[in-house]
Amino acid sequence: MSKWKLVKLDFKNNPAHFGELGIGMExxxxxxxxxxxxxxxxxxxxxxxxxxxxxxDRFHKESPPFRLSSSFIYRETSSGVTYYLPRPKEPPTNYPIGNDxxxxxxxxxxxxxxIKTWKSWYQDGGFDNTGLPKSLYSQCFEIExxxxxxxxxxxxxxxxYHxxxxxxxxxxxDKSGLYFLVEFTDRRLEDELKSVLELLGEEGLGGERSSGAGRFEPSWHELDEQWTQLLSFDDGNSQSLIRLYWDNPPISLDDSSYELQERGGWITSAAKNQRRKKVTMFAEGSVFQKAPIGKLADVTPHQFAQHRIYRSGIALSLPIKINLKEAL
Structure with missing residues (x-):
């Protein structure tokens, strides 16, 4: 039986730089x-x-020892913690398609x-026609x-340059940061991952670490009731990704709705800067009828013989209920 954990990354007042393929250093x-x-x-x-x-080697097998979600924003105030999730690429039930x-x-x-709106729209009653919720997402961070x-x-x-x-x-x-979910199938790795994140937090995550960017303090949490209910939802007819997914061949795309994301980057372990092979993955929020599994994508460049380079495309998704024949 798997075990879920929620991990918060508290960056304090430290800046971070998370570059992506195509958006440039600026x-x-x-x-x-x-x-x-x-x-x-x-x-x-x-x-x-x-x-x-x-x-x-264990991630190449059918049941990997753990699965990670992508990181998402959380906001913690005196009234509680708000977690944000990617909106599925399919509209919720009762959405006024054609009259919107x-x-x-x-x-x-x-x-x-x-998370409250996400669960209401995609697991409980569907779209609330009284109006859209006021989004405070952009208030959780600043780009400088x-x-x-x-x-x-x-x-x-x-x-x-900038x-x-x-x-x-x-x-x-009133503080914000990043969080991600971990599903352990091998619980013995939990302590090892805690040690890994402690060191990673001291060294920094992302780019510009030599300037002190990306340092954080990790904290591990049991899932509260809202998360437990969300994960145990058993009346769904589709799955929505909460991380990048890759497979060859991919899951059936019948009645699916998805966004593709090209991934690249540099090999940090090489003596000379070399780029990984590019790979195209399904982005967070992509919707499939069945839960995708995913694999590690081999992105080792030609003439690189030190070791194999992988990008993780092992999927993690949440159950949702939508109108399968209606797309936005």
């Missing part, structure tokens, strides 16, 4: 996707003297829903740009 995402999080954990696992090859001119534009901006100077090693000429950082709320009674 931009940053407000969160870390599952493949990047898995890679950071794997590299730190090896740095602790653990046998990474043995661990990765007044709400369609605002609805499509709701890429992330608070820092000027930097690059110096040419040969000519000594300088070039001014790098974007995300900074989360860090007031005493």
């Amino acid at each position: 931009e940053t995402s407000e969160r870390v996707r599952s493949d990047t999080l898995f890679s950071a954990i794997a590299i730190t696992y090896a740095r602790l003297g653990k046998n990474l090859d043995t661990l990765l 001119i007044k709400i369609a534009k605002d609805y499509k901006k709701l890429n992330f829903l608070d 740009k820092h000027p930097k100077v690059a110096i040419d090693r040969i000519t000594r000429s300088t070039n001014l 790098t974007a950082f995300v900074r989360y709320r860090s007031e005493p009674h």
Whole structure:
């Protein structure tokens, strides 16, 4: 029987830089996707003297030892904690398809829903026609740009550029950060992952770590009642991804609704900078009739012989109930 945990990453007042393929150094995402999080954990696992090859071999099997979601925003105030989840790519039941001119534009901006709205729309009663909820998602963080100077090693000429950082709320009674879910099938790995995240928090997650960016304090939590009810929902007819998914061949796309995300990046363990092979994955919020499984994608570049390079496409999804024949 699997065991679920929720992990919060409290960045305090530390900035972070989470670059993604195609957005450039000047931009940053407000969160870390599952493949990047898995890679950071794997590299730190090896740095602790653990046998990474043995661990990765277990992820090539039908039942991996654990599954990670992508990271998402949480906001903690004196009234409680609000967790945000990606809005599924299919509309909820009762959504006024064909008669939604007044709400369609605002609805499509709701890429992330608070957990209460998410559960109400996709597990309980469906869309609330009294109006859209007020989204406070953008209030949880700020994007700021820092000027930097690059110096040419040969000519000594300088070039001014900017790098974007995300900074989360860090007031005493109103703070935000990232969280992710872990489903353990091998509970013995929980203590090892705790050690990994402690070290990763000290070193930093994402880019610009040499500048002190990305440092966080991890905390582990049991799932509360709202999460337990959400995960145990047994009246669903579809599954919505909460992490990136890759498989070859992929799950059946009948009655599915999805977004594709190209993933790339650099190999951090190589002596010389080399790019991983690019791979296209299904993004968070993609909807399938059945729960996808997923695999590790081999993205080792040609003529790189030190070791194999993988991106995690092992899926994790939540049950939802929608009108299968109605798409937005």
